Amino acid sequence: DGVAVLPAPQNLSVHSTNMKHILTWSPVVVPGQTIYYSVQYQGEYESLYLSHMWIPSHWDSPIAKPECDVTDDITATVWYNFRVSATLGSQTSAWSILEHPFNRNSTVLTPPKTEVTKDGSHMVIELEDLGPHLEFNVVYWRSEPDAEERSKLIKNGGISVHLQTMEPGAKYCAKAQTLVKAIERRSAFSRVECVEVEGEALPL
Amino acid sequence: LHRCPTAMDTDPVKQSFQAIKGAVQANDTFKNVTILSKLQSIKPLDMCCVTRKLLEFYMERVFKYREELSVQISRGVSSISNSFLPLQRTVQPCKARRLCPCSEEATRATSIINSNYDQLEVQAAVIKSLGELDVFIAWIDKHYHPEPSTA
Numbered sequence: 391d392g393v394a395v396l397p398a399p400q401n402l403s404v405h406s407t408n409m410k411h412i413l414t415w416s417p418v419v420v421p422g423q424t425i426y427y428s429v430q431y432q433g434e435y436e437s438l439y440l441s442h443m444w445i446p447s448h449w450d451s452p453i454a455k456p457e458c459d460v461t462d463d464i465t466a467t468v469w470y471n472f473r474v475s476a477t478l479g480s481q482t483s484a485w486s487i488l489e490h491p492f493n494r495n496s497t498v499l500t501p502p503k504t505e506v507t508k509d510g511s512h513m514v515i516e517l518e519d520l521g522p523h524l525e526f527n528v529v530y531w532r533s534e535p536d537a538e539e540r541s542k543l544i545k546n547g548g549i550s551v552h553l554q555t556m557e558p559g560a561k562y563c564a565k566a567q568t569l570v571k572a573i574e575r576r577s578a579f580s581r582v583e584c585v586e587v588e589g590e591a592l593p594l
Numbered sequence: 595l596h597r598c599p600t601a602m603d604t605d606p607v608k609q610s611f612q613a614i615k616g617a618v619q620a621n622d623t624f625k626n627v628t629i630l631s632k633l634q635s636i637k638p639l640d641m642c643c644v645t646r647k648l649l650e651f652y653m654e655r656v657f658k659y660r661e662e663l664s665v666q667i668s669r670g671v672s673s674i675s676n677s678f679l680p681l682q683r684t685v686q687p688c689k690a691r692r693l694c695p696c697s698e699e700a701t702r703a704t705s706i707i708n709s710n711y712d713q714l715e716v717q718a719a720v721i722k723s724l725g726e727l728d729v730f731i732a733w734i735d736k737h738y739h740p741e742p743s744t745a
Contacts, residue, residue: 433672433673433675434676434679435653435657435675435676435678436675436676439654439658439675445668445669446665448669465606465610465673465676466606466673466676466677466679466680467606468676468679468680571603
């Protein structure tokens, strides 16, 4: 097969946010030519028991861009290794391996984008859809001294969820954070959002 | 009686197994043979020991043999085997703290499972053991319901 005259890709690294993991590397440049890349991975099990075995990434190879979404390859909270090789016609480079194995428990968790609205006298929240791994903890309260905070676990984003029924003349607030059970972590809270129902406050 | 481990999160394994269950069980040519026999007769006291030994059985004697599997099944087995590592790390401290005793019955039950495996040619035994993963996971779930997580 092709003699390895093509340089191997360098500077492999994984960028992970909200459990979406992107492997990137420095492109191999041959003027006027398109370079294709192949990506393979190895979980901690393979590195312990089957160190010779590398598995083709779910992301269809060959790839023309110097990046690959490896989210579907990483299905356990253990260490994963990745390697990339470059191909130009019959020439294939050596494999280049990720310098430090990656574990999904290091993913960056961002507070979710939220939209708190009112539907008549109902307080409603909508959260952005961040994919199957992420759930949401929503904390909400009536804006008054010694307010009692309540919380609700929301399994999916992208849908409107009723939080509570509101009384006229009162202000109600909410904030949310992402939860990832698989790695037992949660994000910071989003900024607080409030809504108010017009009208006279009810007599005590 | 202090139960060890207190919980086992089998969701990752279940998700990975569902992806290849049909393909694996379709490749099982010895339908009338069972490898994971006798699980239902295991006593609560022996749960930890048998769980630990079966996790080891799969890690050492099943997940290693993938050469003849398709890429799709091989990926699924990789996913399952890597999801087994956290389960092993959940059970391991119990043994270290002598909370994972093995009675004669438990040892005999796991020996029977290993000899069931040995009755078959390796590739057939691997496919059958993979196909019976849902039996093993259901058995773990029945005994280790995870405590509800507080929000």
